[in-house]
Amino acid sequence: MYMSLTSLVFIIQCFLICSAEHIIHTPRYSDFGTWGNWEYCPSGQFVNGFQLQVEAPRGEFGDDTALNSIRFFCGPVGGFFNHSNFITSRQGYWGSWGQVYACVDNSTAIGIQLRVEKSQGILDDTGANNLRMVCSDRLVHEGDGTIWGKWLTKSLCPRRTALCGLRTLVESWDRSDVLDNDDTALNNADIACCDVPSPAKSCTPKERWEFVAHCDNTVGTETKECEFESKDDTPNYWTDVTRISKTYKDLGMRIEDDYVDLIKTFHEKLGKSKRTGFDWKAFGGSLMSKKAHLKLKAPPGEKQYLYRLLAKCGIYHINSEYFKIFDEELDPSLTSFDY
Numbered sequence: 001m002y003m004s005l006t007s008l009v010f011i012i013q014c015f016l017i018c019s020a021e022h023i024i025h026t027p028r029y030s031d032f033g034t035w036g037n038w039e040y041c042p043s044g045q046f047v048n049g050f051q052l053q054v055e056a057p058r059g060e061f062g063d064d065t066a067l068n069s070i071r072f073f074c075g076p077v078g079g080f081f082n083h084s085n086f087i088t089s090r091q092g093y094w095g096s097w098g099q100v101y102a103c104v105d106n107s108t109a110i111g112i113q114l115r116v117e118k119s120q121g122i123l124d125d126t127g128a129n130n131l132r133m134v135c136s137d138r139l140v141h142e143g144d145g146t147i148w149g150k151w152l153t154k155s156l157c158p159r160r161t162a163l164c165g166l167r168t169l170v171e172s173w174d175r176s177d178v179l180d181n182d183d184t185a186l187n188n189a190d191i192a193c194c195d196v197p198s199p200a201k202s203c204t205p206k207e208r209w210e211f212v213a214h215c216d217n218t219v220g221t222e223t224k225e226c227e228f229e230s231k232d233d234t235p236n237y238w239t240d241v242t243r244i245s246k247t248y249k250d251l252g253m254r255i256e257d258d259y260v261d262l263i264k265t266f267h268e269k270l271g272k273s274k275r276t277g278f279d280w281k282a283f284g285g286s287l288m289s290k291k292a293h294l295k296l297k298a299p300p301g302e303k304q305y306l307y308r309l310l311a312k313c314g315i316y317h318i319n320s321e322y323f324k325i326f327d328e329e330l331d332p333s334l335t336s337f338d339y
């Protein structure tokens with residue numbers, strides 16, 4: 001009737017840290033055992049691989065348990081695979097740890113699928129037998145489990161979230177009952193999906209001048225006017241084509257959803273830039289460029305250069321609508337602007 005102190009503490013903690021979490025229940029197909037604790041990757045990390053503890057088939061008269069335990073490997077999005085960074089919930093007693101399976105190309109896990117045998121009545125039950133992991137690149141990695149039962153429907157994380165935790169349902173070894181010679185070990189696994197923070201919030205903005213056009217009047221005797229018109233339909237924001245960028249895209253991150261955060265990051269981290277003079281606080285949120293019409297006026301004997309301010313922040317690129325004209329004597333600091 002009264003809530004224990006530990007469960008109250010858990011609820012308060014959960015209120016603080018679990019808010020960005022989604023629990024996915026896998027289909028209930030075999031229900032022997034007790035649920036273990038929820039275990040989570042370290043904060044900011046997500047599952048990127050797995051390993052199974054499996055008991056090999058014991059032959060005609062043996063008591064098979066099949067899948068016993070599951071390890072999930074953790075890492076930051078786009079980070080290196082770390083063989084010693086893993087989590088596990090309740091574990092079974094039998095079998096040995098098999099091969100390590102990892103999401104490839106910096107992708108991250110977004111779901112699982114279990115192979116489970118339903119209750120066999122008086123015959124030998126095994127519960128769960130095998131696991132498949134679905135990665136953000138949609139590749140499915142199948143574990144080295146056993147073959148009884150059938151593949152259940154996939155349990156997948158919602159958009160913009162990724163796999164970050166698990167709890168397992170495991171039947172413990174019933175030592176008290178000598179006649180019950182039917183252990184099943186692991187029966188089921190539920191997963192937790194955590195919000196993947198937008199890289200637009202945490203990236204470090206960098207600026208760079210890009211050459212656009214020049215007005216050459218080195219041999220002229222009068223002032224020369226050169227006109228320049230930019231296209232009005234080029235994107236102001238885009239993402240690069242690295243594997244990490246692809247992983248974010250696969251997870252459902254779209255520039256349309258994230259550019260407001262990106263603008264905020266530029267406002268906060270650069271403000272009025274000392275390096276380029278551009279006030280990022282004045283930078284708007286238009287996704288497409290407006291048409292720019294610019295005139296260069298090069299005096300006799302001079303050459304003028306038109307540059308445009310570009311920026312990069314993590315996987316994101318920005319075209320500003322800020323241009324600058326430089327004289328022939330290019331500001332030596334100009335060439336030092338880089339990514």
Ligand SMILES: *[C@@H]1O[C@H](CO)[C@@H](O)[C@H](O)[C@H]1NC(C)=O
Nearest residue numbers: 042080081082083084085086
């Ligand atoms: C790998 O994971 C272990 C355990 O969490 C940690 O102590 C270690 O620093 C990690 N190694 C790297 C290279 O991140």
Ligand SMILES: *[C@@H]1O[C@H](CO)[C@@H](O)[C@H](O)[C@H]1NC(C)=O
Nearest residue numbers: 078079080104105106243244
């Ligand atoms: C994966 O990410 C790491 C760290 O960000 C990077 O150094 C590595 O090149 C990436 N691997 C691939 C295959 O893209």
